[in-house]
Amino acid sequence: MPEGHTIHRTAGLLSSMFAGSELHVSSPQGRFAPGAALVDGRALTTVDAWGKHLFAAFDLPAGQPRHLHIHLGLYGKFAMGDGDAPPVRGALRARLEGGGHWADLRGPIVCEVITDEEKDAVTRLLGPDPLRRDADPDRAWKRLSRSGISVGQLLMDQKVLAGVGNVYRAELLFRGEVSPFRAGRDLTPDDWDSAWVDLVALMKRGVKAGRIVTTRPEDRARRSGVVTVADSHYVYRRTGLPCRRCGELVRTEVMAGRNLFWCARCQVS
Numbered sequence: 001m002p003e004g005h006t007i008h009r010t011a012g013l014l015s016s017m018f019a020g021s022e023l024h025v026s027s028p029q030g031r032f033a034p035g036a037a038l039v040d041g042r043a044l045t046t047v048d049a050w051g052k053h054l055f056a057a058f059d060l061p062a063g064q065p066r067h068l069h070i071h072l073g074l075y076g077k078f079a080m081g082d083g084d085a086p087p088v089r090g091a092l093r094a095r096l097e098g099g100g101h102w103a104d105l106r107g108p109i110v111c112e113v114i115t116d117e118e119k120d121a122v123t124r125l126l127g128p129d130p131l132r133r134d135a136d137p138d139r140a141w142k143r144l145s146r147s148g149i150s151v152g153q154l155l156m157d158q159k160v161l162a163g164v165g166n167v168y169r170a171e172l173l174f175r176g177e178v179s180p181f182r183a184g185r186d187l188t189p190d191d192w193d194s195a196w197v198d199l200v201a202l203m204k205r206g207v208k209a210g211r212i213v214t215t216r217p218e219d220r221a222r223r224s225g226v227v228t229v230a231d232s233h234y235v236y237r238r239t240g241l242p243c244r245r246c247g248e249l250v251r252t253e254v255m256a257g258r259n260l261f262w263c264a265r266c267q268v269s
């Protein structure tokens, strides 16, 4: 599933392509036709992201449905380009065209047009998003520090933190030398402060690069040049490979419905 950095990057791209332009919004597949009709022909004003949710606002009076709300889920994907849009192929949920650009959306779990109140109802349920300037890490801390649930599970809960997925969960815990099995209430305020700072930096880098790289140069097989896929992570998808720090074999087990990866020697407690 795309993590928050992908959604923020997409929001930035859509904004630079479309903000200020009147868009032709359609649903070649038909499933989103009623929603598309609500914003078709209107100017797109702003695009923002909160966790894994993307909102594109259109120039319509307050009170009317005017936010295109998208959640990609596991399989959703955007394709974008300049000039004329390509011929329609397959199940195309939504197409945006205007300002000399196009964007196609396939396979999202949510694609709808909602009101200001409905948008607020979505974001109210989300924890702070490390990539948002208005993010308040104390909101996440309140939930983490009161919970007997493991941090590995809490980090995947979008009500605790918005935008973190399976890769950032595993990598953040490794970098902080925190066991994924430690209960939230056993974290210290210092643990959380440094985890938040690290997470913000990692995710910002993810937005810029369009990929997640969490390793430090000294921990990579190749220390200079473009970071290879194999060198990008400490533990994520490295089951059975030696830990980059201590040589212990990286482990995996299912936690919160997804494979968790960790080093049992570096992340003891």
Ligand SMILES: [Zn+2]
Residues within 6 Å of the ligand: 243, 244, 245, 246, 247, 248, 263, 264, 265, 266, 267
């Ligand atoms: Zn290790």
